[in-house]
Amino acid sequence: MARAIVLRLLTMQARTRRELSDALRRRNVPEEVAESVLDRMAEVGLVNDAQFADAWVESRQQRRQLSRTGLRRELQRKGVERELIEDAVGRVSGEDEQEAARALAEKKLRSVRGLDPQVQRRRIAGALARRGFSGEVIGSVLRELPFGAEDDDSAEAFS
Incomplete structure (x- = not known):
C-alpha cells in the first residue's frame, strides 16, 4: 500500500522525501513501513532531494522569477x-537573479501601465519584495524601467 501511494504521488510530480513521508503519515502508514519504502525509493533513484532541489531552483527561478x-x-x-x-540556490548567479527580477518587473509594468509612475514603482517594488529580492536588486531594476523621466530619483529609495 505505501509503495503504491508513493508511486502515485511521484507520477503526478517530483516530491521531496519529507513530502512523501508526510503523505504516508496522513494515510496512517506505520512509520517503519514508510521509512522502508522511502529508503528503497531513494536507492533506486526515485526520491532524491538533491536532484529535486536543483530542478526546483531552475524551474522556479526562471518561470516564477523568484529570488x-x-x-x-x-x-x-x-x-x-x-x-x-x-548547494542548489548557490548555482543561481547574481546576474540570473537580476534577470529574473527584471522579467518580473517588466511583466508587472504591463499590468500597471495606466497608473501614475509613482504608483507603478510602488507596485512593482512590492511585487519584487514579495518574491524576496533585495533592495539593491529592486532599485537597480526600477532604474532600468521606462516610467518617465520626471521622477527617476524614487528608485534610489530601494537601493
Whole structure:
C-alpha cells in the first residue's frame, strides 16, 4: 500500500522525501513501513532531494522569477535539508537573479501601465519584495524601467 501511494504521488510530480513521508503519515502508514519504502525509493533513484532541489531552483527561478531568498524559503517548506538548499540556490548567479527580477518587473509594468509612475514603482517594488529580492536588486531594476523621466530619483529609495 505505501509503495503504491508513493508511486502515485511521484507520477503526478517530483516530491521531496519529507513530502512523501508526510503523505504516508496522513494515510496512517506505520512509520517503519514508510521509512522502508522511502529508503528503497531513494536507492533506486526515485526520491532524491538533491536532484529535486536543483530542478526546483531552475524551474522556479526562471518561470516564477523568484529570488534566491524566495527559492530558499520554498525548499525549506518542502523539507529539503539546508545543505542541499544552499548547494542548489548557490548555482543561481547574481546576474540570473537580476534577470529574473527584471522579467518580473517588466511583466508587472504591463499590468500597471495606466497608473501614475509613482504608483507603478510602488507596485512593482512590492511585487519584487514579495518574491524576496533585495533592495539593491529592486532599485537597480526600477532604474532600468521606462516610467518617465520626471521622477527617476524614487528608485534610489530601494537601493
